[in-house]
Amino acid sequence: MKQGVRLNLQARYTVQIAIIIAVIAVSLTLLSAMHFRSMASEISGVTSDSFAMHLHDEVRERGWILDRNLAPNLAIPLLHLDMRAMREQLQATIAQQDVMFAYVYDVNGKIVHDGSDEVSLYGQNIDESLGWPASKLLRAHQRVVGGVLHVVSPVLLGDKTMGAVAIGVSLDSANAKISELEEDIEVLHSKNRRDELRVAGVFTVLSLVLGSLFALFAGYRLAKPMRVLARQAQRVGQGVFEDEIDIQRNDEVGDLANSFRTMSNDLQASNREINFLAYHDVLTGLPNRARFREKLDELCDSCKEYGYPGAVLFVDLDGFKPINDTLGHYAGDALLCEVADRLQQCLRAEPCQKWCLEGGEAQSVARLGGDEFAIALKGLDDPEDAALVAKRVLAELSTRFRIAGEDVTIGASIGIAICPDHGREADSLLGFADMAMYSVKRDGKQSYRFYEEFMYESTRDRVHLIRDLRSALDNNELQLRYQPIAVSESGRTVGAEALVRWRHPDRGLMRAGEFIDLAEKSGEIGRLGRWVLDRACHDLAAWRKQGIDEFFVSVNFSSQQMLHDDLPEYVTASLERRGLSTSDIRLEAGEDRFFAEADDEVDLLSAWTAAGFEVWVDQFGSGPASLLNLLRVRPHGVKLSPAFISDITVDPRARQFVEGILSFARMVNLDVCAVGVSSEAAAKWLREHGCRYLQGQYLGPELSASDLADYLEFQPADDRTITGRFKLEALV
DSSP states (O other): OOOOOOOOHHHHHHHHHHHTTTOOOHHHHHHHHHHHHHHHHHHHHHHHHHHHHHHHHHHHHHHHHHHHHHHHHTHHHHHHTOHHHHHHHHHHHHTSTTEEEEEEEETTSBEEEOSSSSOTTTTOBHHHHHTSOOTTOOSOEEEEETTEEEEEEEEEETTEEEEEEEEEEEOHHHHHHHHHHHHHHHHHHHHHHHHHHHHHHHHTTSOHHHHHHHHHHHHHHHHHHHHHHHHHHHHHHTTOOOOOOOOOOSSHHHHHHHHHHHHHHHHHHHHHHHHHHHHBOTTTOOBOHHHHHHHHHHHHHHHHHHOOOEEEEEEEEESHHHHHHHHOHHHHHHHHHHHHHHHHHHHHSTTGGGGSOTTTHHHHEEEEETTEEEEEEOSOSSTHHHHHHHHHHHHHHHSOEEETTEEEOOEEEEEEEEETTTOSSHHHHHHHHHHHHHHHHHTTSSEEEEOOHHHHHHHHHHHHHHHHHHHHHHTTOEEEEEEEEEETTTOOEEEEEEEEEEEETTTEEEEGGGTHHHHHHHTOHHHHHHHHHHHHHHHHHHHHHTTOOSOEEEEEEOHHHHTOTTHHHHHHHHHHHTTOOGGGEEEEEEHHHHTTSOHHHHHHHHHHHHTTOEEEEEEETSSOOOHHHHHHHOOSEEEEOHHHHTTTTTOHHHHHHHHHHHHHHHHTTOEEEEEOOOSHHHHHHHHHTTOOEEESGGGOOOBOHHHHHHHHHHSOTTOOOGGGHHHHHHHO
16 A cells, blocks of 8 residues: 555644634533543453453463363373373473463362472362362363462263362463553553643634534544454454454554554464364374364264274384483484374275275374374274284384484384274273273283273272272381391391381282382382381381391382482481481392483482492393493492292203303402392302302291391391201291
């Protein structure tokens, strides 16, 4: 458009008033001014209110979207009480703009996870944390409290309510935009008022009739574009962005109209982006869990209508975490994108193409989160068709990937659920496929499996066992037993390994191996480890008071505990409270649980040795530890796996292997403790070949703290020999 001479509002008033001078009377001028102020104030209010309504509705809609996306992701972790998965989901939500908090709580209204590493709010009542009663809600709900939008939605697995998730979204950004718009309108409104006052002074000397007509005409001309903007603001508030603003002016009103167009376009673009993010994974571009669930609903309806079976394949990558930790998150993201492409390629080939949902492979594959993907299939001739797709996926994902200049290899564990055989609802199918996938994980990975009824029972048993373990920790129902450790040359008993036991009311006495994995996955390993450490330190201090000196206790820590930043301070404080030193406790780190981790974690274990603790590698020879890592960590010693010791008296190859380890240990100045010594012949052979410490049934069974104290008091400090095993057995 051709631009003419620019005149501001004041100049326009002056020119028009000069043309019709001597025609405006004072009374009608004041009436016109009052009319103009009333209209401007009303229009400004409508404009501000419309924008405020739209921006607040946008924040509420964003809150619903975040909550609807998060709640389904937490169903399975909440069922399994998988604290790590819940933390990842909650932290991913908290990291988003304007999200102040995200909590997941159980059906009793107790917070299960708050997204922090420490879970500092665990067990608190959600009503107290939010400041309003939310724990009994059975449906999604929103409430604004103190400038924060609280969004609460139930977490469902099928028809069962597992708990709920609460998200807090700050309204500060929306309020700031509203304030900015109100200030702009107020500035324009104030300027118009000042101009009108100046014009009124001139109008008082002008003609009554012509002045009145001009005032009405000028008021109409000024108010008309404002009315247009007010109507357009209302339309935008209703979500209609297509209407054009027919205001072409080269003054402040034109500037406001141009700003309004820009803001409307930005809101339209944001709305499109929000809609995309609500149903797609940002990294891979695949449908996300929310979109996939909608597709599953359509699949279930189709199966009911046409009678052809459908399937859900739950794909979890094997070996992704080491690659992500070693090569970095950028490489991990690149690998996930490659996996997404390969999954779609699998479905493009015949006969898989005909089983894709409407929209092709791009709508049949979804990323559920992390390294989890899902595939939906329809119109199967036989459920085994799903197995054919699973085999193709396994073959495709087992082929090498080229990531960040490195060749990497991963695998996948796949669970399959069939509609309608296994379920007729989207949530049930996805949950059953997830259970089948976990069954594959437990049995060795890199395979597929159809859902079976026993998997649900197994999952329920694990949930009950985790609940019982928490109760046992709360009520101090665990026991600590000790297995003596002796010097092979003298036979002198110099220490014992602390072994945690749990006398379950229904399952009887359970060894650590039967519930340690559950403790780690449920997040209770920290509490369990601290209980073992505190109990061992308590028993050591009691033995010191009985005159039992020069005696240590070995405590086994999982990798999760060893790598926790505050554990060294906790161990040191526990020793100091009881007058003990770092030499009184030996720390054992399982080879199969630690040495497969990243370099920084190996360095952290080295820091333990530098702090004065004796660090031993447990189950040496049965896991993935490399000699390079062993030299880098420089532990005090290694404990040979019982699998080797049990055969050294009958298997020449076992003897050669153990002899090789003993020779290597002597060369690098490592002590060796043989675990599982069960005969005098084995003890003699180990002593002759330089194994320093012995541990096992030959020295006696596991003992309680009091029974071990009786034995140690019976044997003087300079004569605690293995000949005392007969007296040891008499105590039990």
